[in-house]
Amino acid sequence: MPLIVLWDIDHTLIENNGVSKQIYADAFRRLTGQPSAHRARTEGRTDRLICRQMFLDHGLEPPTWDVIGPALEAAGAGLEAELARRGEVLPGVRDVLTLAAAERNFVSSVLTGNIAANAMVKLRALGLDHLLDLECGAYGEHSEDRGALVEVARKRVHQQHALPLTTPVVLIGDTPRDVQAAHDTGAHVVAVATGVDSAEALRMAGARMVLSDLRESSRLIDHLRSLAL
Template identity: 35%
Template sequence: MSRLVLWNIDLTLVDVSIVAREAYAEAFHKVTGRPLVKLSQHNGRPDSEIVYEMLAINGIVADDDHLPRFLDALAEAFAARRKRLPKDGRMMAGARDALKAVARLDGVVQSVLTGTIRSNAVHKLTAFGLDKHVDFEIGGYGEEVYPKATLLQVAQGRARQKYGGIFDGGNTVMIGDSARDVQAARIAGAAMIGVASGRSLPAELHEAGADVVLPDLSNASEVVAAVAGLTSPARKAG
């Protein structure tokens, strides 16, 4: 059987917020010529959306060139700081063991569904040795201007194209820490494992519609059991 597991990155697998804020500030200054004064909240949103809000709240009227220029500058600024990620960031509890354990399930393909642009997503996971079991080619990223639910379906299409077989709502699981992640999975018809390691409380993840809510990833057996249960033939038939 086929299984597609899509991981959120920030506050689910890693926390590199200090480095990310610095990269955003540098990119903002490079593109606008002004210092970044006001920060926008990420809260599970894609970089493309964050950039527009950041420009607006800092008094910049965005034109068609701002987004691609900002994302290029963000990629450059983040790459320049990638060696600092293990020192100034952290891997979330249990992340490595959870990825390894899920990789042992029959027919599983793991990738990411993240608001982070692709180059930065690769840096974030590689810095902590979390890239081994992740196929970045089929993931969904923050430079792709789609709602997250649509991006999840795009990732399913990429998985089908690369691996063949069927990847749909019956065998796709998203794992993330925010209510926005849960909502995206629900809209796309995928199963959802909420991890209360970010800004959303367990009750918020339950209320948003998560199928399973875990306090963190520290119990790899629980993560595997949840993924296996949510991608079982019985669930798909139902």
């Protein structure tokens, strides 16, 4: 049976070392002409929600998304070289993505709060873009609600690969929001304690499988294969 494997990006596949916060701050400056006094609140939120909240935190009415989106994309493009310099691929990621890409029954893509353009910037800057099927991923421009992105990914995989909409999905991420998105949509979840949330916090959020990092590649791939049976 096929399996849709959807990876989070920040703190699951890569560490951006503060560049993401710079992207949001630069987009805010582009839109308001002033520096941001409050840092963007991320923690598994989508870009739509992050940007709207950032404006509210400054006491400003958020612009419409068709105004915010291009500014955010321009900010990401302008910081790609900085991300390539400062960012890093987390331990085990290249190996596990290579193994997942080689599995004939897997569609290995992303479910991320980043807009598609900035997801590509991050993955390309650190040499991971060729290991994922990014055409059928779900991205931060699609909804404020992370859970809603699961259905987006299901539909895009259906369109790109002609897989049934009932194909099982597994989310792999580092925050309780990843766990909640899976539970809300009937998806499986694997939590990875490589972000700010501890393994215990991820278990408390409801994740049955929690990894310390993605160096446990064989164990993870074996588990994913079991979900496809």
